Amino acid sequence: MNDPEGPGSTPGAFEPRGSEVRHVRRWPWVLAGLIAVALALAGGAVAYEQRGVAAEWRERSETLQAQRDAGIERERLLIDQREQLTRLVRRSEDDVVGLEDRLRALADEKAQAEDTATTVQVERDVFSEVTGRIVAATDALDSCVERLFELQTASVDAFNRSTAGEPVDVAPLNATAAQVTASCNEARNAAANAGAAADRLLAP
Amino acid sequence: MLVSSGLGACVEAPTEPLDDPGASSVVAFEAPDLAAGSLRRRAQEVTVRIRSLGCDQLGLGSGFVLPGGVVVTNRHVLVQPLTVTVNSWDGRSLAADVSGVAIDSDLAILRLESSEGLEVAELRSAPIEAGETIHAIGYPDGGPVTISSGMVLGVVDGSLLGEPADVIRIDATIRPGNSGGPLLDDDGRVVGVVFALETERGTGLAVPVATLLERLDEAELEAPAGC
Numbered sequence: 001m002n003d004p005e006g007p008g009s010t011p012g013a014f015e016p017r018g019s020e021v022r023h024v025r026r027w028p029w030v031l032a033g034l035i036a037v038a039l040a041l042a043g044g045a046v047a048y049e050q051r052g053v054a055a056e057w058r059e060r061s062e063t064l065q066a067q068r069d070a071g072i073e074r075e076r077l078l079i080d081q082r083e084q085l086t087r088l089v090r091r092s093e094d095d096v097v098g099l100e101d102r103l104r105a106l107a108d109e110k111a112q113a114e115d116t117a118t119t120v121q122v123e124r125d126v127f128s129e130v131t132g133r134i135v136a137a138t139d140a141l142d143s144c145v146e147r148l149f150e151l152q153t154a155s156v157d158a159f160n161r162s163t164a165g166e167p168v169d170v171a172p173l174n175a176t177a178a179q180v181t182a183s184c185n186e187a188r189n190a191a192a193n194a195g196a197a198a199d200r201l202l203a204p
Numbered sequence: 205m206l207v208s209s210g211l212g213a214c215v216e217a218p219t220e221p222l223d224d225p226g227a228s229s230v231v232a233f234e235a236p237d238l239a240a241g242s243l244r245r246r247a248q249e250v251t252v253r254i255r256s257l258g259c260d261q262l263g264l265g266s267g268f269v270l271p272g273g274v275v276v277t278n279r280h281v282l283v284q285p286l287t288v289t290v291n292s293w294d295g296r297s298l299a300a301d302v303s304g305v306a307i308d309s310d311l312a313i314l315r316l317e318s319s320e321g322l323e324v325a326e327l328r329s330a331p332i333e334a335g336e337t338i339h340a341i342g343y344p345d346g347g348p349v350t351i352s353s354g355m356v357l358g359v360v361d362g363s364l365l366g367e368p369a370d371v372i373r374i375d376a377t378i379r380p381g382n383s384g385g386p387l388l389d390d391d392g393r394v395v396g397v398v399f400a401l402e403t404e405r406g407t408g409l410a411v412p413v414a415t416l417l418e419r420l421d422e423a424e425l426e427a428p429a430g431c
Contacts (some may be wrong), residue, residue, distance in 0.1 A: 046214065053217050060218045093241055100245070107295035108348040111253055114297060115264070115291070115346060118257055201259065 126201045133194035141186035145179040241340075247351055249323035251385055253291035253343040254314075258284040259431035266342035266385030268394065270327075273319035276416060277384030278399050279305040279312045284431050287312060291347050292322060298349050304425025308368045309411060310399040311419045312384075312428070325386055327413050328393035332372055334358045340376040340398050340408060342385030352376040357407060365400065371409050372396045378408030 152172055161166045206218055239293065251427030254277050255379060256263035265281030267290065282288065290298045300314040316322075332338070333356065340352045355375030362371040378401045387410045388398035418424060 001347075050214060056217050057215075091236075097241065103294050104248070104348050107291065107293060109341075110295050110297075111255075111291045112346070114291070115255060115262065119253065119262060122257065122262065190250050 010089065047164070060170040123201065126197065130194060130197040130201055133190065133197050135185060137190035137194045138192040140183070144184035147183045151176050151180045205404050226306040234383035235382055244351060245339045246323065247386075247388055249348045250325040250394075251260055251293065251314060251341040251343075252322075253346075253349070254281050254384060255289045255291065256282045256285045257289075257324040259286065262344070264291045264346040264381055266381065266398070267314070268384075268386040268397075269316075269319060269322050271301075271324045273322075274302060274303075274420075275314040275315035275316060276386075276397060277312050277314060278397070279310045279400075279428075281384050282312050282428055286431075290314065290316060290418060291356075296321075297335075297370075298322075302428055305383040305428050306419040306424060307426050308365065308424075309415055309419055311397060311416060312366060313420065326393045327417070328389055328391075328395050329413070331414070332356055332359065332389070332395045332412065336395075337378060337390050338374055339388045340374065340382060340385060340396065340410075341379060341388060342398060344379035345379055348364075349405045351377070352374060352382075354408075359412070362411075365409060367411060367415070369415050370412060371399075372412055373402075374408045375406075376408055382408070 092172045151173075154176055157168065158173055235316055250268050252267050252269060252275060254263070254265045254267045254275075256265070261283060263281050263283050263285070265277055267275045267277035267281075284304065285302055288300045288302060290300045291397040292298065297316060298316050300316050303313040303315045304370055305312040311407055336356045337352060338356055341349065341356070342352075343349055354374050356373055357369045357373045360373050365371055372395070374387065378398060380401075382398050383400075385398045386394045387398055389395050394413060396412050398408060398410045401407075402409060
């Protein structure tokens with residue numbers, strides 16, 4: 001017979017071989033059973049949880065689909081509104097541009113009228129100046145002519161007296177002639193000034 | 205807990221919301237015609253018409269308004285000025301005093317007695333470069349306000365043109381009466397002051413903003429010549 005305990009075993013600690021084998025072989029089966037039960041439970045739990053996750057995904061998908069549809073609809077409405085607003089803005093812009101054009105044209109007319117008024121005012125001032133100078137020239141010429149007549153009268157008188165053999169003092173006559181010359185020179189200057197003013201008025 | 209961890213490894217519950225395809229497809233609103241209209245409107249609002257009654261002549265030109273009732277124009281628009289009137293684009297007539305004319309540049313500064321309701325121009329500090337699009341605004345021939353667009357041909361030495369620094373050469377149409385008007389960039393900011401037309405080349409010339417900024421200092425100005 002073979003020694004079941006092998007070398008060195010104690011005779012007093014002997015146990016039958018059959019019972020030990022049974023004890024050793026049952027333990028893995030129990031463990032396997034427990035693991036199987038645990039796996040079954042875990043699998044069930046996983047399946048249960050996955051069903052929940054799937055439901056969440058489905059719900060989310062439906063929600064997002066609804067959001068997407070609503071978003072697309074909202075976008076379509078917004079685009080419509082934007083196009084309407086753009087049309088309105090363009091129409092308003094056209095109106096504004098038309099009114100601005102009109103306003104600009106009126107402003108231009110007003111500015112031109114002011115230019116004309118300013119020019120007319122300048123011309124009126126120049127006319128007034130020319131008129132004043134012509135009046136001054138006329139007065140000076142009148143004075144010149146009057147003095148010429150006086151000189152002529154004095155000259156004729158002196159000539160007659162000289163012819164009659166009376167003594168004639170020519171000094172007053174010369175003085176009057178000098179005054180007449182000065183007066184007529186003044187008149188000539190005044191006429192020249194009036195002419196220059198008139199030329200400036202007529203200048204482009 | 206253990207089950208949840210295990211579940212996490214299988215299929216995760218939804219955490220992030222999906223992008224809204226409707227929102228991503230909305231295109232940005234663009235209306236270039238309206239934007240251009242707005243630029244034109246602002247350009248004409250800041251540009252004014254200048255009438256200067258001199259000793260024996262009437263000078264007409266353009267100008268633009270800066271904050272504080274300051275109006276910029278050309279020195280040659282104001283010849284022996286006795287009375288200066290500023291006409292806005294919408295028909296207002298405003299009396300102005302001559303603050304001074306630049307000693308060495310074709311610039312003059314006016315001050316309005318009242319500038320209420322007038323739009324003011326914005327000056328661009330960055331220098332202008334060749335090839336940039338510009339718009340010359342003014343009242344050519346004493347007529348209504350016009351906008352003439354073109355581009356910068358270059359920045360040239362201004363010493364031969366009586367200017368102390370460089371001047372801007374442009375190909376936009378410039379006519380008598382544009383003098384003193386603003387030269388605007390695409391954003392409506394002033395980059396120069398139109399002052400001359402080169403008849404041989406058919407190009408316009410403008411004083412850069414840098415020169416203007418230096419001449420805005422009253423120390424650089426003198427009283428205009430009298431009658």
